[in-house]
Amino acid sequence: MKDKLFVVKIGGALIDDEKLLDQFLEQFAGIQEKKILVHGGGKLATTLADKLGITQQLINGRRITDKATLDIVAMVYAGSINKNIVSKLQQRNCNALGLSGADANVIQAKKRNHPEIDFGFVGDIDEGSVHKKMISYFLYLDLVPVFSAITHDKNGNLLNTNADTIASIIAQALTEKYDVELLYCFDKEGVLEDVDNPDSIIKSVSQEDFSILKEEGKLHKGILPKLENALGAIKNNVNKVFLIKETELKNHIENHHAGTQICL
Amino acid sequence: MKDKLFVVKIGGALIDDEKLLDQFLEQFAGIQEKKILVHGGGKLATTLADKLGITQQLINGRRITDKATLDIVAMVYAGSINKNIVSKLQQRNCNALGLSGADANVIQAKKRNHPEIDFGFVGDIDEGSVHKKMISYFLYLDLVPVFSAITHDKNGNLLNTNADTIASIIAQALTEKYDVELLYCFDKEGVLEDVDNPDSIIKSVSQEDFSILKEEGKLHKGILPKLENALGAIKNNVNKVFLIKETELKNHIENHHAGTQICL
Numbered sequence: 001m002k003d004k005l006f007v008v009k010i011g012g013a014l015i016d017d018e019k020l021l022d023q024f025l026e027q028f029a030g031i032q033e034k035k036i037l038v039h040g041g042g043k044l045a046t047t048l049a050d051k052l053g054i055t056q057q058l059i060n061g062r063r064i065t066d067k068a069t070l071d072i073v074a075m076v077y078a079g080s081i082n083k084n085i086v087s088k089l090q091q092r093n094c095n096a097l098g099l100s101g102a103d104a105n106v107i108q109a110k111k112r113n114h115p116e117i118d119f120g121f122v123g124d125i126d127e128g129s130v131h132k133k134m135i136s137y138f139l140y141l142d143l144v145p146v147f148s149a150i151t152h153d154k155n156g157n158l159l160n161t162n163a164d165t166i167a168s169i170i171a172q173a174l175t176e177k178y179d180v181e182l183l184y185c186f187d188k189e190g191v192l193e194d195v196d197n198p199d200s201i202i203k204s205v206s207q208e209d210f211s212i213l214k215e216e217g218k219l220h221k222g223i224l225p226k227l228e229n230a231l232g233a234i235k236n237n238v239n240k241v242f243l244i245k246e247t248e249l250k251n252h253i254e255n256h257h258a259g260t261q262i263c264l
Numbered sequence: 265m266k267d268k269l270f271v272v273k274i275g276g277a278l279i280d281d282e283k284l285l286d287q288f289l290e291q292f293a294g295i296q297e298k299k300i301l302v303h304g305g306g307k308l309a310t311t312l313a314d315k316l317g318i319t320q321q322l323i324n325g326r327r328i329t330d331k332a333t334l335d336i337v338a339m340v341y342a343g344s345i346n347k348n349i350v351s352k353l354q355q356r357n358c359n360a361l362g363l364s365g366a367d368a369n370v371i372q373a374k375k376r377n378h379p380e381i382d383f384g385f386v387g388d389i390d391e392g393s394v395h396k397k398m399i400s401y402f403l404y405l406d407l408v409p410v411f412s413a414i415t416h417d418k419n420g421n422l423l424n425t426n427a428d429t430i431a432s433i434i435a436q437a438l439t440e441k442y443d444v445e446l447l448y449c450f451d452k453e454g455v456l457e458d459v460d461n462p463d464s465i466i467k468s469v470s471q472e473d474f475s476i477l478k479e480e481g482k483l484h485k486g487i488l489p490k491l492e493n494a495l496g497a498i499k500n501n502v503n504k505v506f507l508i509k510e511t512e513l514k515n516h517i518e519n520h521h522a523g524t525q526i527c528l
Contacts, residue, residue, distance in 0.1 A: 048316075051315075052315055071344060074343055074344055074348075075340060075343035076343065077343070078342070078347045079339035079340065079341070079342045079343015079344060079347075080338055080343060082342075082343075083338050083342045083343075083364050083366055083414065083422055087366040087420050087421065087422050090366055090369055090418055090420075091418060091419055091420035095368060096368075097367050097368045098366070100347050100350070102354055103347075103350055103360070104360075134405070141368075141398070141401055143368055150347065152350075152351040154355060156352050156355035157351065158351050
């Protein structure tokens with residue numbers, strides 16, 4: 001039987017709230033099985049860019065990661081946020097190892113190639129981007145990898161990469177060796193029919209449900225890429241995928257229910 | 265027979281000069297034996313602090329690392345500089361793994377305890393601070409650890425730590441398992457009798473020589489802590505210790521001479 005592995009993704013709102021982050025990390029550190037944490041950014045990168053007078057580049061309404069923005073994002077994600085989370089986990093006797101994709105070449109991305117828009121230093125990844133053997137070694141050493149959303153192209157460039165996608169791709173890459181459960185933790189109870197009503201949780205979402213919900217315009221914008229990444233994982237041998245509220249991590253793991261389950 | 269291990273320290277002036285840094289990393293990546301890189305900061309942290317209006321705190325003429333300064337230093341050292349060096353080494357097929365002391369708990373420091381001055385978030389380390397087993401695992405996996413000068417106290421605090429000291433302590437900690445050579449790379453040819461004359465290299469410096477040179481006021485201020493750390497290493501079973509010019513790394517390793525050798 002394969003060992004269980006939790007791949008847990010957290011986002012910006014949690015990272016910006018120190019008290020909430022501490023509570024979450026307490027729950028995360030308490031997971032007895034093998035585990036990986038993937039974190040996005042928070043407001044800090046934007047705040048810092050504003051203070052330094054670096055303006056957000058937009059082309060046709062799409063965000064561009066120019067060199068100045070990349071420098072900020074690398075500092076904040078891989079430096080500030082990542083090392084703070086790692087030290088907070090170490091405090092809780094959880095042997096965290098902070099990683100960007102460049103470290104030990106664990107995630108090698110391709111600079112986005114778009115026919116019309118140059119997105120700058122943005123990296124796209126697929127399941128083949130992940131150096132699964134190295135990550136398995138780290139897990140074998142009882143380390144807890146903590147991934148920031150920074151990858152590299154092996155040509156000396158760091159690349160800004162979507163954290164939801166990183167979580168999904170890592171989960172997919174490790175299914176050969178582990179029984180993987182992927183958890184997207186965010187500030188809602190799950191996928192909601194009515195975004196203002198926490199009781200309106202949709203208990204499960206399949207690809208078909210997703211298409212219908214999307215067509216009916218029932219999904220708020222922020223949740224679309226999360227659901228696409230979640231569905232990508234369940235289609236590619238990840239055993240279980242859930243979207244849950246950040247404060248419900250412990251409850252979810254102990255009682256096997258909370259949030260929205262993603263199904264085939 | 266023990267395997268050879270090079271512990272190589274580089275400083276700020278090199279990090280600030282991209283062309284020189286690339287040349288250096290090319291030489292470093294070419295080292296065939298096991299190796300570890302330790303880097304200091306550069307001007308970037310000061311520049312960033314200035315831009316953000318964070319002023320350097322001084323108490324009795326001693327630099328203090330307050331929380332705002334620590335945040336900057338963690339971002340710049342463990343994020344920007346460390347990840348850039350790692351990605352540049354990956355480009356050169358050198359499987360670098362960027363580490364702060366918090367990552368995998370590799371260096372656990374103590375917040376400096378001084379009877380008169382509160383230095384803030386400054387960490388002191390000794391040979392016992394290093395998790396040598398974990399670093400040995402990384403070396404066994406053919407990884408090349410790249411250390412920034414950020415450690416932690418396992419109470420959730422990151423700490424600013426002297427990079428020369430980190431290099432010395434890591435070298436000392438790994439002598440049981442490896443035949444360690446410690447190289448302090450900087451912008452001078454070695455220890456110079458006359459700081460303006462590169463031909464005035466002192467070929468070897470022992471503890472006794474050091475005391476005499478220091479008494480005679482012949483050592484420029486910047487080199488004192490470097491020499492103290494170098495002497496600490498040679499006294500504690502590090503096999504060879506040199507101070508060399510950054511551009512001479514390859515020459516030193518291939519031809520076994522360059523710079524100043526530190527002796528018992």
